[in-house]
Amino acid sequence: MELFDVYPLFDIAIEKGQGCHVWDDKGQEYLDLYGGHAVISVGHAHPHYVEAISSQVAKLGFYSNSVQNPLQKELALRLGKACGYEDYQLFLINSGAEANENALKLASFYNGRTRVLSLEKAFHGRTSLAVEATANPRIIAPINANGHVTYLPINDIEPWKAELEKDDVCAVIIECIQGVGGIRMVDAGFLKELKALCEAHNTVLICDEIQCGYGRSGKFFAHQWLGVEPDMITVAKGICNGFPMGGVLISPKFKPVYGQLGTTFGGNHLGCAGALAVLDIIESEGLVENARKVGEYIISTLTEKMKAGELPHVVDVRGRGLMIGIELDIPYKEPRTRLIKEEHIFTGCSGTNVIRLLPPLCLSMDEAQQFIDKFGKVLA
Numbered sequence: 001m002e003l004f005d006v007y008p009l010f011d012i013a014i015e016k017g018q019g020c021h022v023w024d025d026k027g028q029e030y031l032d033l034y035g036g037h038a039v040i041s042v043g044h045a046h047p048h049y050v051e052a053i054s055s056q057v058a059k060l061g062f063y064s065n066s067v068q069n070p071l072q073k074e075l076a077l078r079l080g081k082a083c084g085y086e087d088y089q090l091f092l093i094n095s096g097a098e099a100n101e102n103a104l105k106l107a108s109f110y111n112g113r114t115r116v117l118s119l120e121k122a123f124h125g126r127t128s129l130a131v132e133a134t135a136n137p138r139i140i141a142p143i144n145a146n147g148h149v150t151y152l153p154i155n156d157i158e159p160w161k162a163e164l165e166k167d168d169v170c171a172v173i174i175e176c177i178q179g180v181g182g183i184r185m186v187d188a189g190f191l192k193e194l195k196a197l198c199e200a201h202n203t204v205l206i207c208d209e210i211q212c213g214y215g216r217s218g219k220f221f222a223h224q225w226l227g228v229e230p231d232m233i234t235v236a237k238g239i240c241n242g243f244p245m246g247g248v249l250i251s252p253k254f255k256p257v258y259g260q261l262g263t264t265f266g267g268n269h270l271g272c273a274g275a276l277a278v279l280d281i282i283e284s285e286g287l288v289e290n291a292r293k294v295g296e297y298i299i300s301t302l303t304e305k306m307k308a309g310e311l312p313h314v315v316d317v318r319g320r321g322l323m324i325g326i327e328l329d330i331p332y333k334e335p336r337t338r339l340i341k342e343e344h345i346f347t348g349c350s351g352t353n354v355i356r357l358l359p360p361l362c363l364s365m366d367e368a369q370q371f372i373d374k375f376g377k378v379l380a
C-alpha cells in the first residue's frame with residue numbers, strides 16, 4: 001500500500017529530539033523553531049515527561065470513559081489552577097479539530113441556534129464544523145459547505161455587530177493570535193466589544209487557543225492579554241507535548257447532560273499522565289515566563305534590525321511570546337529552505353510570505369540569538 005499523498009514533504013526524516021533540537025536519520029542536528037507545528041511545548045524527550053508516559057503505559061495505557069479515571073480529575077484540577085479558570089469544566093478529546101467541533105456542538109445545544117461567525121483567514125481544523133469555520137474554500141468539501149458560517153474582518157466591530165443583532169448567531173469562534181492566518185492579532189477593544197455583544201445576544205464566545213494557548217503567547221492563554229473571559233476555550237497541540245490530546249474548557253453556565261458529548265479515546269490514562277507531566281514542567285521551569293522573555297527578545301531584536309535596514313526583505317515582525325510572524329516582501333520559500341538546508345534551523349510559515357516561529361517554550365536566549373544571527377545571514 002502507498003501512503004495517501006496529501007503532504008508536500010521536506011526530504012528529511014527526523015529520528016530523535018532533545019529540548020529544542022532534533023536530529024535526522026543521517027545524524028544532522030537542527031534547531032527546532034517550528035516545534036512540529038507548535039506542538040512541542042516542554043521540549044523534545046523531556047526526562048520527566050518520558051518517565052511519566054513510560055511508567056503510565058507500563059501500568060495502564062487506556063481504559064474507557066465508562067469507569068472513574070482519577071487522572072482526568074487531577075488534570076482538570078491542575079489545568080484550572082494553572083490557567084486561572086478553576087470554576088470551568090473540562091471535556092477531553094484527541095485533537096484540535098475535535099475540540100472546536102465539540103465546543104460548537106455544545107454552543108448549539110445551549111442556545112438552539114446554528115449560525116457561526118468566524119474571522120477572515122481563520123483556521124479551526126478539518127472536521128465537519130471546524131473546517132466550515134475555517135476561511136479556506138480549498139479545504140471545505142461540498143459535504144461540509146452547509147452555510148453555517150459567516151467570515152468577518154479582524155478588529156472591525158461594525159459587521160460583527162450587524163450580524164449579532166440579528167439574534168440568531170449560535171457562536172463566535174476566534175483565535176486571538178491567528179496562526180495559519182499569519183500571526184494576526186485581535187485587539188483588546190475589539191474583543192471586549194465582541195464579548196459584550198455576545199452576552200447581549202445570547203451568543204457563545206469560543207476562543208480557539210489550540211495554537212496560541214498553553215503558554216505560547218507568554219500568558220497561559222492569548223486572550224488573557226486582552227482582558228476578556230470567553231465562554232469556552234479550546235486547547236490541543238502543547239497540552240501533551242506531541243501525544244494526541246485536545247480539551248474544551250467550559251464555563252459553569254453550561255450544564256453537562258449524560259451522553260450529549262462523548263469519545264472512545266479522549267482523556268485516556270496515558271494522555272492524562274503526559275498532560276500532567278507537561279503542567280509539572282511548565283510550572284517548575286517557568287516556561288510561560290520564558291516564552292514571554294525570549295519572545296520579547298526575538299521580536300524586539302528583529303524589529304530593531306529591520307528598522308536599521310539590517311534585515312533585507314523583512315517588512316513586519318509581529319506576535320506575542322514564542323508565536324512570531326516575520327513578514328517578507330518576497331515568498332518565504334527560499335529563505336525558509338536555506339534556513340533548513342544550510343543553517344539547519346526549522347521554522348514554520350504561513351500564506352506565501354510569512355515565516356512563523358513556534359519553538360518549544362523552553363527556547364533559551366542563546367538559541368534565540370543563534371536563530372537571529374543565522375536568519376540575518378540567509379537574508380543578506
Ligand SMILES: Cc1ncc(COP(=O)(O)O)c(C=O)c1O
Nearest residue numbers: 095096097123124125179210211
Ligand atoms: C488554531 C487552530 N485550531 C485548530 C487546529 C486543528 O488542530 P488539529 O490539527 O489537532 O485538529 C489547528 C491546527 O493547526 C490550529 O492551529
